[in-house]
Amino acid sequence: MIRSNESPVNSCLVYNKGLMPYIEAHALQRSLLRERIDNPNLNDVLILLEHPPVYTLGQGSSLDFLKFDPNQSEFEIHRIERGGEVTYHCPGQLVGYPILNLHRHCKDLHWYLRQLEEVIIRVLAVYGLKGDRTPPLTGVWLEGRKVAAIGIKVSRWVTMHGFALNVCPDMTGFERIVPCGIADKPVGSLAQWIPNITTQEVRVHVIQAFAEVFGVLTVDS
Secondary structure, rough: OOOOOOOOOOEEEEEEEEOOHHHHHHHOOOOOOOHHHHHHOOOOOOEEOOOOOOOEEEOOOHHHHHHOHHOOOOOOOOOOHHHHHHHHEEEOOEEEEOOOHHHHHHHHHHHHHHHHHHHHHHHHHHHOOOEEOOOOOOOOEEEOOOEEEEEEEEEEOEEEEEEEEOOOOOOOHHEOOOHHHHHOOOOOOOHHHOOOOOHHHHHHHHHHHHHHHHEEEEEOO
8 A cells, every 4th residue: 555656745844863862862752742642733754863872672572682681781771662672773773753643644553564664665776675574574674684673653643663774883783682582584784785875865765765655745844
């Protein structure tokens, strides 16, 4: 159910941020979500940013997937309200947090997850790379390596959290966890296929693909 052939009818504000601490970005998401629950007429939002090194755990995720003691950790760790297991964020990974009112799109969480995957798949296609889904898992793989993780939270059909695309991060942070709780599938980054790729150039393609997939008109905020 891809809407790329439809004319954009809704505007989506793009918050194109730089490096932002996780706590600050989480507060921004919660504020934007609450505003849109209170006023459903507000425009959708797509936040794009990068985080300093941080580990996040979904609301029901297991500490067994950490390879270090969280009580004696030098790393920032947050348990949050999204679904999914532990993941890692750091500079060089492009994170997208859509704050969408699914009443305008489709009130189906499986549909929404597939749309987020489609955004990443289209971005990879720009570089001549074929992104794959691996049902029943969520995310995008490239030649067997997971390059994009997805975890969401929806309140009254307004979304928060989203996707994390490994563009050119330092991958060593992933070695301290079982990423997304998947032990038998390695993680990867686009830099393994495209040397010298940057998050700055990928942002442009993510915004374009997001607009196409969700049938929105993106507006810089």
